[in-house]
Amino acid sequence: MNEPLQRLVALADTDRLIRLTEGRLSELHGEEAGLQARVAQLDQEMKARQESHRRLRAEALARMNEVDATDEKIRTYQRKLEQEILPYKEMEYLRDQVVLLKSRIDGLAEEALLLSDQVEQDAEKLKEDEAAFRQRRQALEEELQALLHHRAALAQEKEGLLAQRAAQAQLVPPHLLQQYERLRRTVGSPVVPVQGGACGGCHLRLAEATLTRVKEGREVVTCENCSRFLYWRAP
Numbered sequence: 001m002n003e004p005l006q007r008l009v010a011l012a013d014t015d016r017l018i019r020l021t022e023g024r025l026s027e028l029h030g031e032e033a034g035l036q037a038r039v040a041q042l043d044q045e046m047k048a049r050q051e052s053h054r055r056l057r058a059e060a061l062a063r064m065n066e067v068d069a070t071d072e073k074i075r076t077y078q079r080k081l082e083q084e085i086l087p088y089k090e091m092e093y094l095r096d097q098v099v100l101l102k103s104r105i106d107g108l109a110e111e112a113l114l115l116s117d118q119v120e121q122d123a124e125k126l127k128e129d130e131a132a133f134r135q136r137r138q139a140l141e142e143e144l145q146a147l148l149h150h151r152a153a154l155a156q157e158k159e160g161l162l163a164q165r166a167a168q169a170q171l172v173p174p175h176l177l178q179q180y181e182r183l184r185r186t187v188g189s190p191v192v193p194v195q196g197g198a199c200g201g202c203h204l205r206l207a208e209a210t211l212t213r214v215k216e217g218r219e220v221v222t223c224e225n226c227s228r229f230l231y232w233r234a235p
């Protein structure tokens, strides 16, 4: 193989590695977004869990306050009935109220107790949920860190490959480099092997004379159809 062709092959190899690295980098980018989304979801679930506990606690407190307020009302009405001289209608009304409130207060107190038990149980469960949450979040964070580490290493690898490419490109004669870059933009793979008498890029059969020239390897030969650079690979 002649020297310019060797250099084109080397450049194409580096470009392939750069493409692979870029592909892997973009995959990692997607994986990172996925992990970030899972962390966000986990946080949101925990927030909702804490919020549901807070609501339960607020409900229990409200019921307890209701019991206290009812009790206070009963006392106030009774005091009024005992200590004040009231018009008959008001007295009647207050008595009815006392009976009504007394009939309600036991039920309310029972509910308040039940709710307060529920709050205690839920607080225990919340502690477990929070511990599990911290563990899962920690695992995700570690996964994320490992991924970022891997990505940084790959980015560095890519920098190295780009530097290598720049050095290799300088060694290719300018007119060949120009053609190479044009092919890279249009067809993606500028240097291909001959495969069974055909161009390894466009797969069209090559003229016998072209095949002979490629096989001899004394000059840089291109496909007459797609202009890709051709090299001979032992069948």
Ligand SMILES: [Zn+2]
Pocket (backbone or CB within 6 Å): 199, 200, 201, 202, 203, 204, 223, 224, 225, 226, 227, 228
């Ligand atoms: Zn071709």
